Amino acid sequence: xxxxxxxxxxxxxxxxxxxxxxxxxxxxxxxxxxxxxxxxxxxxxxxxxxxxxxxxxxxxxxxxxxxxxxxxxxxxxxxxxxxxxxxxxxxxxxxxxxxxxxxxxxxxxxxxxxxxxxxxxxxxxxxxxxxxxxxxxxxxxxxxxxxx
Amino acid sequence: xxxxxxxxxxxxxxxxxxxxxxxxxxxxxxxxxxxxxxxxxxxxxxxxxxxxxxxxxxxxxxxxxxxxxxxxxxxxxxxxxxxxxxxxxxxxxxxxxxxxxxxxxxxxxxxxxxxxxxxxxxxxxxxxxxxxxxxxxxxxxxxxxxxx
Amino acid sequence: xxxxxxxxxxxxxxxxxxxxxxxxxxxxxxxxxxxxxxxxxxxxxxxxxxxxxxxxxxxxxxxxxxxxxxxxxxxxxxxxxxxxxxxxxxxxxxxxxxxxxxxxxxxxxxxxxxxxxxxxxxxxxxxxxxxxxxxxxxxxxxxxxxxx
Amino acid sequence: xxxxxxxxxxxxxxxxxxxxxxxxxxxxxxxxxxxxxxxxxxxxxxxxxxxxxxxxxxxxxxxxxxxxxxxxxxxxxxxxxxxxxxxxxxxxxxxxxxxxxxxxxxxxxxxxxxxxxxxxxxxxxxxxxxxxxxxxxxxxxxxxxxxx
Numbered sequence: 001x002x003x004x005x006x007x008x009x010x011x012x013x014x015x016x017x018x019x020x021x022x023x024x025x026x027x028x029x030x031x032x033x034x035x036x037x038x039x040x041x042x043x044x045x046x047x048x049x050x051x052x053x054x055x056x057x058x059x060x061x062x063x064x065x066x067x068x069x070x071x072x073x074x075x076x077x078x079x080x081x082x083x084x085x086x087x088x089x090x091x092x093x094x095x096x097x098x099x100x101x102x103x104x105x106x107x108x109x110x111x112x113x114x115x116x117x118x119x120x121x122x123x124x125x126x127x128x129x130x131x132x133x134x135x136x137x138x139x140x141x142x143x144x145x146x147x148x
Numbered sequence: 149x150x151x152x153x154x155x156x157x158x159x160x161x162x163x164x165x166x167x168x169x170x171x172x173x174x175x176x177x178x179x180x181x182x183x184x185x186x187x188x189x190x191x192x193x194x195x196x197x198x199x200x201x202x203x204x205x206x207x208x209x210x211x212x213x214x215x216x217x218x219x220x221x222x223x224x225x226x227x228x229x230x231x232x233x234x235x236x237x238x239x240x241x242x243x244x245x246x247x248x249x250x251x252x253x254x255x256x257x258x259x260x261x262x263x264x265x266x267x268x269x270x271x272x273x274x275x276x277x278x279x280x281x282x283x284x285x286x287x288x289x290x291x292x293x294x295x296x
Numbered sequence: 297x298x299x300x301x302x303x304x305x306x307x308x309x310x311x312x313x314x315x316x317x318x319x320x321x322x323x324x325x326x327x328x329x330x331x332x333x334x335x336x337x338x339x340x341x342x343x344x345x346x347x348x349x350x351x352x353x354x355x356x357x358x359x360x361x362x363x364x365x366x367x368x369x370x371x372x373x374x375x376x377x378x379x380x381x382x383x384x385x386x387x388x389x390x391x392x393x394x395x396x397x398x399x400x401x402x403x404x405x406x407x408x409x410x411x412x413x414x415x416x417x418x419x420x421x422x423x424x425x426x427x428x429x430x431x432x433x434x435x436x437x438x439x440x441x442x443x444x
Numbered sequence: 445x446x447x448x449x450x451x452x453x454x455x456x457x458x459x460x461x462x463x464x465x466x467x468x469x470x471x472x473x474x475x476x477x478x479x480x481x482x483x484x485x486x487x488x489x490x491x492x493x494x495x496x497x498x499x500x501x502x503x504x505x506x507x508x509x510x511x512x513x514x515x516x517x518x519x520x521x522x523x524x525x526x527x528x529x530x531x532x533x534x535x536x537x538x539x540x541x542x543x544x545x546x547x548x549x550x551x552x553x554x555x556x557x558x559x560x561x562x563x564x565x566x567x568x569x570x571x572x573x574x575x576x577x578x579x580x581x582x583x584x585x586x587x588x589x590x591x592x
Contacts, residue, residue, distance in 0.1 A: 072496060206438055224369065
């Protein structure tokens with residue numbers, strides 16, 4: 001179930017590190033086309049934090065969101081299990097969920113881990129990955145019985 | 149709210165056309181890498197049906213799902229408003245939702261239209277696009293007030 | 297080898313139809329983010345012309361170029377062999393090649409077919425797909441002998 | 445112009461580090477769908493090496509190649525200028541160029557830097573990025589004069 005709160009009292013130290021990493025990463029965004037800065041950080045099962053920002057491209061469709069940059073950063077260090085992710089952008093009034101492509105990228109590695117959406121005032125909202133993608137298409141879907 | 153049913157009694161004629169178009173389109177799929185055939189059709193506000201299948205690529209990341217092929221087919225004919233989409237694959241036992249990328253592609257054109265997920269026996273499940281993407285990132289998100 | 301020329305004298309009737317289809321398709325582009333209109337048309341081996349425009353998305357990375365829209369349109373009608381493609385944008389002074397993603401999408405279906413790049417004054421430049429992607433990664437690459 | 449050679453005699457120390465990083469990174473690839481392992485490393489102007497592997501997804505189109513993972517890794521550390529990249533896969537007999545999407549991702553950051561393609565025996569072939577994308581679509585293309 002979705003939960004909201006003030007981040008720095010409510011989160012333990014490791015999650016604060018995660019949220020801060022996402023927050024700070026916005027400054028590195030390469031977003032000359034949208035001017036929409038996003039930062040993301042992921043917390044591996046083993047307790048390490050990897051971060052990323054959005055990277056855009058003159059061919060818009062080749063742009064990669066911060067969420068996938070953070071994930072590939074961790075994955076290319078060998079991590080495959082995750083406890084939480086945090087995503088931060090500059091929108092003031094509402095919590096912004098990730099785009100659908102990033103949701104799919106997250107759930108490749110499980111449905112039962114948490115996403116923290118962080119506003120510029122560092123208040124946050126938490127949802128489980130599985131809540132963000134009802135009726136998900138997952139790696140297991142490719143293994144289900146098919147006709148023919 | 150999600151609804152399930154037998155398609156051909158429960159759906160009006162136009163929706164039957166839609167479901168059948170998605171179903172038949174699987175046969176055109178270019179999926180030499182996954183061998184996972186998907187068909188999709190979309191129903192425009194003006195009552196026209198456009199269909200598409202998945203098209204894969206040796207560089208896996210350039211593969212495009214059936215849902216986006218159907219949508220771009222309709223969009224390149226000038227359509228921008230949609231009433232429903234239907235998606236069909238060969239998985240027998242469960243209704244398969246679209247991948248997150250396709251959900252995002254759908255909601256670019258609104259949250260309040262319907263997706264029919266169709267099994268090989270032509271039973272279906274219906275969800276609203278907005279239900280498939282809780283806390284969505286939408287075109288309006290880019291216009292919200294931002295810090296700095 | 298690259299060739300340039302005035303299109304309407306130099307091209308046979310079918311190629312003129314192709315170039316015109318690409319040219320006209322720009323008007324359907326859904327490009328609220330870049331405002332960069334592109335049209336593309338592809339000519340199948342059997343002589344049919346399919347067209348497409350670019351379709352962008354609030355999550356920039358989900359945008360699909362005109363070239364891929366035209367191709368998926370033809371592919372979802374069952375076509376797999378192509379004679380030529382034409383791409384048209386509004387840039388005045390130089391011929392614009394497609395982005396790399398679209399080049400890869402084209403060469404999935406062979407290296408020895410032609411791309412016509414068309415300027416707003418309808419002059420054109422022609423290159424072979426294989427020329428646009430030196431040392432290509434192709435479907436055959438996945439079948440080559442690998443270590444381990 | 446393309447150049448080939450034995451890597452460890454012909455390359456200076458920093459480039460050897462780059463080639464080795466790409467080579468070793470293959471072992472981290474998350475490629476359960478293609479089973480095609482790729483590693484990439486990029487050398488920043490300031491002399492730092494960042495690496496990445498391919499990361500695939502059950503929705504094939506969301507897969508990201510090693511080249512883009514390495515690039516986003518470096519970019520999210522603030523780097524914007526690059527001297528060279530190396531890419532390594534398991535294909536034995538031929539040098540494999542990157543897919544078109546990755547070429548486009550590379551040239552977002554310039555045409556005049558080098559790509560080393562590395563075979564399993566660590567022999568290499570070098571091409572300039574600009575050679576890999578003739579008639580490129582670049583960030584500057586979006587700034588050129590357009591009709592209307």
